[in-house]
Amino acid sequence: EPEVTQTPSHQVTQMGQEVILRCVPISNHLYFYWYRQILGQKVEFLVSFYNNEISEKSEIFDDQFSVERPDGSNFTLKIRSTKLEDSAMYFCASRAGEIETQYFGPGTRLLVL
Amino acid sequence: QKEVEQDPGPLSVPEGAIVSLNCTYSNSAFQYFMWYRQYSRKGPELLMYTYSSGNKEDGRFTAQVDKSSKYISLFIRDSQPSDSATYLCAMIYMFSGGYNKLIFGAGTRLAVHP
Numbered sequence: 001e002p003e004v005t006q007t008p009s010h011q012v013t014q015m016g017q018e019v020i021l022r023c024v025p026i027s028n029h030l031y032f033y034w035y036r037q038i039l040g041q042k043v044e045f046l047v048s049f050y051n052n053e054i055s056e057k058s059e060i061f062d063d064q065f066s067v068e069r070p071d072g073s074n075f076t077l078k079i080r081s082t083k084l085e086d087s088a089m090y091f092c093a094s095r096a097g098e099i100e101t102q103y104f105g106p107g108t109r110l111l112v113l
Numbered sequence: 114q115k116e117v118e119q120d121p122g123p124l125s126v127p128e129g130a131i132v133s134l135n136c137t138y139s140n141s142a143f144q145y146f147m148w149y150r151q152y153s154r155k156g157p158e159l160l161m162y163t164y165s166s167g168n169k170e171d172g173r174f175t176a177q178v179d180k181s182s183k184y185i186s187l188f189i190r191d192s193q194p195s196d197s198a199t200y201l202c203a204m205i206y207m208f209s210g211g212y213n214k215l216i217f218g219a220g221t222r223l224a225v226h227p
Contacts, residue, residue, distance in 0.1 A: 104156035
């Protein structure tokens with residue numbers, strides 16, 4: 001069964017460093033997302049991406065964040081200068097069509113020290 | 114008022130019990146309702162997906178939506194220890210441009226003990 005994959009599974013970084021989280025969505029899906037879940041809190045929406053551009057973003061998704069689909073398979077989330085409060089699980093999700101369910105990857109656990 | 118409210122539990126039941134998990138929501142525009150299961154330190158896994166009001170059954174799982182009360186439920190029959198996980202309700206929020214996002218509840222931790 002097709003699935004969303006994410007790498008790395010864990011990342012530890014120093015405050016102020018740049019990190020890139022990688023995702024490979026399900027191959028025929030058209031809409032891509034990043035969500036995050038701070039420990040003990042809700043899963044929350046960061047950004048959606050369609051047709052090679054951001055379609056919607058939350059207030060969390062400030063200038064320190066960017067997303068890219070550099071080729072036909074990968075979808076990346078970059079945090080330019082990490083802060084302590086960026087420590088969270090980051091989930092990539094994808095869906096096929098307009099009102100289709102979203103399928104989530106296993107997540108990347110980011111720890112900023 | 115929070116958009117989606119869900120009792121975080123934890124809920125502990127014996128194997129074989131019927132489990133009822135619930136969420137309330139405030140936005141009457143929500144039309145699509147999901148239940149995801151999340152094992153510890155894993156991604157949410159889609160369990161069931163319901164459009165508008167009514168019931169949907171899939172094996173031991175039944176999802177119910179009551180739009181008049183803004184209340185959704187997930188029932189698990191004959192619960193198994195393998196059902197032990199956090200159950201997240203989620204709703205599709207539609208942006209004006211036609212795109213959407215999921216809004217999640219806090220998740221209910223369920224433990225089914227043998």
